Structure formats: C-alpha cells, structure tokens
Amino acid sequence: MEGAAYHLWLIPGLPLAAVLLNLLAGHRLGRRGVGWLACGAAGLAFAWSVVAVLRLAGLPAEHRAVAEGVYTWMRVADLRVDVSFLLDPLSAVMILVVTGVGFLIHVYSTGYMAHDPDVRRFFLYLNLFMFAMLTLVLADNFLLMFVGWEGVGLCSYLLIGFWYARPAAAAAGKKAFIVNRIGDYGFLLAMMAIFAAAGTLRYHEVFALAPGLFVAGGAAVTTITLLLFLGATGKSAQLPLYVWLPDAMEGPTPVSALIHAATMVTAGVYMVARTHVLYQLAPVSLEVVAWVGGLTALFAATIGLAQNDIKRVLAYSTVSQLGYMFLACGVGAFAAGIFHLMTHAFFKALLFLGAGSVIHALSDEQDLRRMGGLHARLPWTHFTMLVATLAIAGIPPFAGFFSKDEILTAAFASGHAALWVVGLAGALLTAFYMFRLYVLAFRGRPRLSPEAERHLHESPPAMIVPLFVLAVLSLVGGLVGPPLVEGGHPFARWLAPVFGGGHGGGHAGTAAHAVAPAVEWALLAASVLVAAAGIVLAFRSYLWSPETATRLRERFAGAHRLLLDKYRVDELYERTAVRGVYETARAAWRFFDVRVVDGVVNGVGTTFEAASAVLRLFQTGSVGTYALFITLGVAALLFHFLRP
Amino acid sequence: MIPLSWLLALSGVLFCIGVVGVLVRRNALVIFMSIELMLNAANLAFVAFSRHLNSLDGQVFVFFVMTVAAAEVAVGLAIIVNLFRLRETVFVDEINLLKG
Numbered sequence: 001m002e003g004a005a006y007h008l009w010l011i012p013g014l015p016l017a018a019v020l021l022n023l024l025a026g027h028r029l030g031r032r033g034v035g036w037l038a039c040g041a042a043g044l045a046f047a048w049s050v051v052a053v054l055r056l057a058g059l060p061a062e063h064r065a066v067a068e069g070v071y072t073w074m075r076v077a078d079l080r081v082d083v084s085f086l087l088d089p090l091s092a093v094m095i096l097v098v099t100g101v102g103f104l105i106h107v108y109s110t111g112y113m114a115h116d117p118d119v120r121r122f123f124l125y126l127n128l129f130m131f132a133m134l135t136l137v138l139a140d141n142f143l144l145m146f147v148g149w150e151g152v153g154l155c156s157y158l159l160i161g162f163w164y165a166r167p168a169a170a171a172a173g174k175k176a177f178i179v180n181r182i183g184d185y186g187f188l189l190a191m192m193a194i195f196a197a198a199g200t201l202r203y204h205e206v207f208a209l210a211p212g213l214f215v216a217g218g219a220a221v222t223t224i225t226l227l228l229f230l231g232a233t234g235k236s237a238q239l240p241l242y243v244w245l246p247d248a249m250e251g252p253t254p255v256s257a258l259i260h261a262a263t264m265v266t267a268g269v270y271m272v273a274r275t276h277v278l279y280q281l282a283p284v285s286l287e288v289v290a291w292v293g294g295l296t297a298l299f300a301a302t303i304g305l306a307q308n309d310i311k312r313v314l315a316y317s318t319v320s321q322l323g324y325m326f327l328a329c330g331v332g333a334f335a336a337g338i339f340h341l342m343t344h345a346f347f348k349a350l351l352f353l354g355a356g357s358v359i360h361a362l363s364d365e366q367d368l369r370r371m372g373g374l375h376a377r378l379p380w381t382h383f384t385m386l387v388a389t390l391a392i393a394g395i396p397p398f399a400g401f402f403s404k405d406e407i408l409t410a411a412f413a414s415g416h417a418a419l420w421v422v423g424l425a426g427a428l429l430t431a432f433y434m435f436r437l438y439v440l441a442f443r444g445r446p447r448l449s450p451e452a453e454r455h456l457h458e459s460p461p462a463m464i465v466p467l468f469v470l471a472v473l474s475l476v477g478g479l480v481g482p483p484l485v486e487g488g489h490p491f492a493r494w495l496a497p498v499f500g501g502g503h504g505g506g507h508a509g510t511a512a513h514a515v516a517p518a519v520e521w522a523l524l525a526a527s528v529l530v531a532a533a534g535i536v537l538a539f540r541s542y543l544w545s546p547e548t549a550t551r552l553r554e555r556f557a558g559a560h561r562l563l564l565d566k567y568r569v570d571e572l573y574e575r576t577a578v579r580g581v582y583e584t585a586r587a588a589w590r591f592f593d594v595r596v597v598d599g600v601v602n603g604v605g606t607t608f609e610a611a612s613a614v615l616r617l618f619q620t621g622s623v624g625t626y627a628l629f630i631t632l633g634v635a636a637l638l639f640h641f642l643r644p
Numbered sequence: 645m646i647p648l649s650w651l652l653a654l655s656g657v658l659f660c661i662g663v664v665g666v667l668v669r670r671n672a673l674v675i676f677m678s679i680e681l682m683l684n685a686a687n688l689a690f691v692a693f694s695r696h697l698n699s700l701d702g703q704v705f706v707f708f709v710m711t712v713a714a715a716e717v718a719v720g721l722a723i724i725v726n727l728f729r730l731r732e733t734v735f736v737d738e739i740n741l742l743k744g
Contacts, residue, residue: 622737622740623736624667624737627666627667628667631663631667
C-alpha cells in the first residue's frame with residue numbers, strides 16, 4: 001500500500017520534537033526563540049496535515065482511510081496495542097482544525113505573552129498540548145486515544161494553573177483535573193468493556209464486529225456508550241460535569257481559546273462521532289446524548305446572560321455550543337455535529353482571542369462593566385469580534401448560521417420537536433448574550449478605569465493577523481455546508497465515508513434531508529428570525545434604552561441573582577459531592593489511619609516499652625548480681641543434666 | 645584409704661564456699677581468695693580422680709592450673725594494689741565508676 005507516503009507520525013511528532021528541543025535547549029533560545037520554535041512546529045504540523053489531507057482527498061471516497069503503524073506498544077495475551085495513526089475524513093477535519101487554529105493561536109500567543117516572564121514554559125505546555133491533542137484525534141485505537149485524552153487533560157491542568165502563584169488559578173486547574181477524572185473513569189470502564197466484548201481496541205475491528213457482537217438496543221452496548229458519554233461530558237463540559245470549564249478561564253487567554261474553546265473540549269464530541277457505530281446500536285444512549293446536549297445548550301446560555309466577566313460569558317457560551325454539538329450527535333446527525341465543531345472552533349477561538357486583545361489593551365481588565373465604547377479605540381479587534389459575534393449568533397452568511405441551522409433542522413427532522421424548541425430557545429439566548437457582550441464592550445459610552453484608559457492601545461500585528469485569518473474563516477467557513485443541497489452538501493459528502501453515506505437512512509449524518517424543502521425553508525427562517533430578535537433585544541436593553549436592562553434586573557432580582565450565582569451548582573456540588581468525599585475521607589482517616597495504622601505502629605512501641613520495663617530490672621549494672629545469676633544458671637543446668 | 649566420694653564432697657564444699665565468697669563479700673582481696681579457693685577445689689577433684697583412675701593426667705592438669713593461678717594472682721594483685729592507690733578502697737561496691 002502507499003501507506004508510508006503519509007508519514008502521519010510527523011503530525012503529532014513535530015510538536016513533540018519542539019517540546020524536547022525546548023526542554024533541552026530552550027534556555028539558549030531566548031524569549032523570541034522559543035516562540036519561533038513553538039510556532040514553527042505548529043505551522044509545520046499544519047502544513048503536513050494539509051499535504052496528508054490533500055493526498056487523502058485524492059483517493060476514491062470509499063478508500064479514504066489510511067492507517068499507519070509506528071510500532072507495537074504492547075502485546076499481552078490477546079491485547080495488542082499499536083501506536084498507529086488513522087487518517088480518514090473525520091480525523092482529517094480534526095487535524096486541520098487543531099493544527100490550523102492551533103498555529104494561529106501560537107502566533108497570537110507570541111504577542112499576548114510577550115510581557116510574561118515565563119514564556120518558555122508556556123510554549124512548552126502549548127506544544128505538548130498540540131502533541132497530545134493530535135495523538136487523540138489521529139489514534140486508531142481506543143487506548144492510544146486515551147493516552148491523548150489524558151495528555152490533553154494534563155496540559156489543560158498545567159495551562160489553567162499557568163499563573164500558579166494565583167490561588168484562584170491553582171484551584172481552577174485542580175478542579176478541572178478532578179472533574180475530568182470522573183469522566184475519564186467512565187471512558188476507562190467503557191474501554192475495558194469494549195475489550196472484554198470484542199477482544200480488540202482497534203476502531204475498525206471493533207466497529208466491524210459491533211453489529212454481530214451487540215444486540216441493537218441491548219444492555220451491553222447501552223452501558224458502554226453511556227460510559228463513553230460520561231467521559232465526553234467530563235472532557236466537553238456537559239451537564240453535570242461542566243463546572244470546571246468556566247473556572248478554567250483563570251488560564252491565559254490563548255489557552256482558553258485553544259484548549260477550552262476550539263480543540264480539547266471538542267474531544268468529547270469527536271469521540272462520540274468516532275464511536276457512532278456503537279451509538280447507533282444504542283438508541284437509548286443517543287436519546288440521552290441529545291437531551292443532555294440540548295439541556296446543556298439552554299442551561300449554559302441562561303447563565304451566560306448574567307455574567308459580567310468577558311471570558312466567563314464566552315466560557316458558558318462554549319459549554320452551550322458544545323451542547324449543540326452533542327444534540328446533533330444525539331439525533332444522529334454526526335456530520336452536523338462535526339460541522340458545528342469546526343465552525344465553532346473558528347468563531348469561538350476568534351472570540352476568545354478578540355477578548356484577549358481587549359483584555360491586553362485594557363491592562364488585564366476583564367469586567368464588562370468597566371469597558372464600553374471600544375469600537376473606536378480598538379478598530380481591528382472590534383471588527384473581527386463583530387464578525388465572530390455575528391457568526392455565533394447565527395446570522396447568514398456567517399459560519400455559525402449554517403452549522404447551527406443544520407443541527408436544529410436535524411433535530412426537527414428526526415422527530416425531536418421538543419429538542420428543536422430547546423435549541424431554538426438556546427439560539428435566542430445565544431444571540432442575546434453575545435450581543436450583550438458586544439454592546440457592553442464595544443458600544444455605549446466608555447466606563448474604563450483611568451488606569452486602563454491611559455494604557456489603552458491596539459494590539460500588535462502578531463495578535464491582529466490571526467484575528468483576521470480567523471475572521472475570514474468565520475465568514476466563509478460555513479459555506480462548505482450550505483443547506484438545501486440535494487444529496488448532501490460538500491462537507492457532509494466528505495464525511496460520508498465515515499458516517500456511512502446514505503445507507504443508514506435518517507441516521508446518515510445528513511438527517512436534514514429527511515424533510516421537505518419547504519419545511520426546511522421555514523426552519524431556516526425561524527432560526528434567522530430568532531437570532532435577529534436576540535440581537536435587537538440586546539441592543540434595545542443595553543444600548544438604546546439601558547434602563548430596560550436595569551428595570552428587568554430589578555423586577556426579577558431573585559432570578560438575576562440566581563443566574564449571577566450560576567444556579568449555585570458549584571455550591572450544591574460543594575455541599576454534596578465535595579463534602580461527601582471529605583467526610584468519607586475524614587471518617588476513613590479517623591478509623592483506619594488513627595486506629596489501625598497508627599494503632600499498629602504505636603502498639604509495637606508500647607509492647608517493647610512494657611517488655612523492657614520488666615527486662616530492665618535484670619540489668620542492674622552490679623557485677624555481683626550478674627555473677628549470682630550466672631551461678632544460679634549453672635546450678636540449674638547442673639541440676640537438669642545430673643538429675644538422677 | 646579415703647574413698648573418692650569424700651574427696652569429691654570436700655572439693656564440692658570448697659567450691660561452694662568459693663562461689664558464695666565471690667558473691668557475698670565486698671572486699672576485693674577476699675573475693676580474690678575465694679576464686680583461688682574454687683581453683684583449688686577443682687585441683688583437689690583432679691587429684692582425687694587421678695588417684696582413683698591410676699592416671700597421671702589429672703596431676704598434669706593440676707600443675708597447669710597452679711601455674712596459671714600463680715600468674716593470675718600476680719596480675720590480679722597488681723590491679724588491686726593500683727586500685728587501692730587510686731581510690732583508697734578495695735570494696736567492690738564502691739568501685740562503680742563504669743556503672744551508668
């Protein structure tokens with residue numbers, strides 16, 4: 001086969017090489033040098049990804065799956081795990097997004113982190129993340145994917161806590177790591193169950209065996225898929241494990257853009273899409289995925305309404321948008337989910353980077369209440385942010401419109417009308433809170449602190465250029481998937497070899513085409529109207545008549561308080577789960593550590609003390625006594641041996 | 645002719661006197677003499693067995709013991725004399741410098 005021609009190992013290998021180089025020689029490279037090294041590795045990885053994907057596209061559609069083994073990692077009895085990479089249309093999309101957006105964010109970071117004393121460590125972690133993420137998406141078996149999965153979790157932890165001297169950042173990193181651990185536990189159990197059932201962990205073997213192995217809708221496959229989804233809810237911040245993502249905003253903003261918006265958090269969606277063969281055998285699990293996704297989308301959007309920290313609004317928005325992706329997967333429209341994953345990577349990375357540019361310009365001010373009127377002062381940032389905001393709000397022809405609309409149409413077409421309503425409500429809220437953010441930051445009269453006012457400056461080119469590239473992508477990225485195309489739009493056709501073209505009927509990843517064009521037009525119109533309504537509402541409440549917002553806030557003070565406190569979910573978890581663990585640990589400590597462990601140790605001590613208290617009586621130090629005992633001993637021995 | 649048992653009984657009695665002397669007396673000189681007494685009790689037993697068995701081996705042992713005892717007396721007395729010069733006492737319970 002022409003397998004060797006792809007050299008897929010280069011794609012994760014280049015960032016890894018940069019990590020090693022940085023570790024060994026980073027101190028000689030200087031501040032600019034490490035930036036160049038990191039950007040170079042990411043850029044080359046992107047370039048090679050493009051080459052590999054172009055070669056893949058040259059193959060006939062049904063042969064577009066290239067697996068390249070690097071070496072056999074372990075072979076124990078029936079278990080054989082290869083470090084082996086798989087390039088197919090799905091992983092092709094993922095590597096292009098990861099390396100492409102990742103490269104832009106690396107470039108942006110050279111500007112954003114220019115003043116940070118620890119820039120070398122930053123780029124080290126960033127490259128390490130790229131390596132882990134690319135391993136995750138390129139793996140051709142579950143265990144290697146898990147390696148990447150844990151790797152990105154580790155890098156996420158390290159980068160959230162990058163400013164480790166700040167207690168909030170250290171705590172946020174810890175929280176992210178621990179919450180993710182719960183999800184990873186599910187993933188691990190699912191992986192073991194898959195191995196127990198199929199005897200292999202390679203995707204194509206598992207998926208080929210799956211229909212014969214599992215009864216459709218049976219308990220085994222439902223359990224496995226639900227456990228996998230538990231892993232996905234942890235990594236992709238869905239209900240009930242979403243709580244770590246908003247806190248993760250303590251990390252540097254490029255990290256939020258790369259890891260907590262564009263790439264890592266979408267790993268869960270990717271994993272569900274990757275294992276769609278199993279999910280299609282488990283309708284119950286699909287239903288769970290759809291509802292969790294839909295409810296998360298709405299739930300997080302409502303919290304986003306009231307937050308005042310620019311990055312927190314975006315964080316809840318990310319949770320919400322990830323919910324849409326799961327909603328798509330849950331209704332069987334996997335291609336639509338991946339489509340939204342891609343467009344979301346563009347516009348959400350742009351939003352975060354734009355927010356970073358604002359924060360950078362305002363000397364680390366993140367509170368929306370102390371912004372305003374920035375459109376004239378930061379014209380480029382303003383322009384790109386506006387593009388991204390329009391994209392996420394779902395205004396045609398921006399990217400978010402196409403993908404979000406496809407998801408909603410798919411939900412409607414698959415007979416989940418209730419989910420369609422939930423999604424539509426979420427879209428309304430999305431448009432509203434995103435334009436609230438836009439208006440509060442860029443419009444109205446400035447509310448800057450004098451300190452920020454003095455240092456106000458547009459960001460350097462290293463930050464602005466990536467913004468523009470992402471703005472272009474946010475503008476045209478959706479055009480690969482226009483609605484109302486007979487036989488599926490180009491993006492869906494590209495993914496068809498993975499998600500099974502047309503043979504799955506309604507589950508074909510292009511569920512949108514199960515409805516008549518007239519209905520689809522109506523759905524399109526509905527989502528555009530809803531988005532427009534949200535935008536108008538936001539302008540009305542925060543720009544044209546700001547007293548509306550104040551009045552609403554006062555009228556629904558309780559509800560507003562609840563939203564501001566994020567439904568007090570953190571407090572609930574604190575009371576139940578966290579304290580539960582603490583109390584259990586405390587009880588275990590009181591019993592096992594204090595009684596058993598310490599008891600044994602102290603018991604040994606007291607035994608010897610008691611014994612020596614008796615024995616020391618013999619140790620008088622008087623030779624006469626010793627002689628007496630020797631004599632008595634001799635006499636006793638003599639008596640014993642000479643006894644008649 | 646004195647029976648063997650009598651001689652052995654005398655030897656045992658002398659040995660026990662020596663032991664008790666070592667254990668109960670405080671004067672180092674007397675303790676030393678008690679040790680000599682035990683040695684000579686052993687010598688007596690040797691001689692008695694030698695005669696009983698018509699063998700000279702026991703007598704040879706006795707000579708060895710007497711030689712060693714003479715040497716030992718010389719060293720022991722030298723120690724005791726030096727001790728007395730230092731501490732002006734020969735009572736063993738007063739010589740307890742090494743007892744913690």
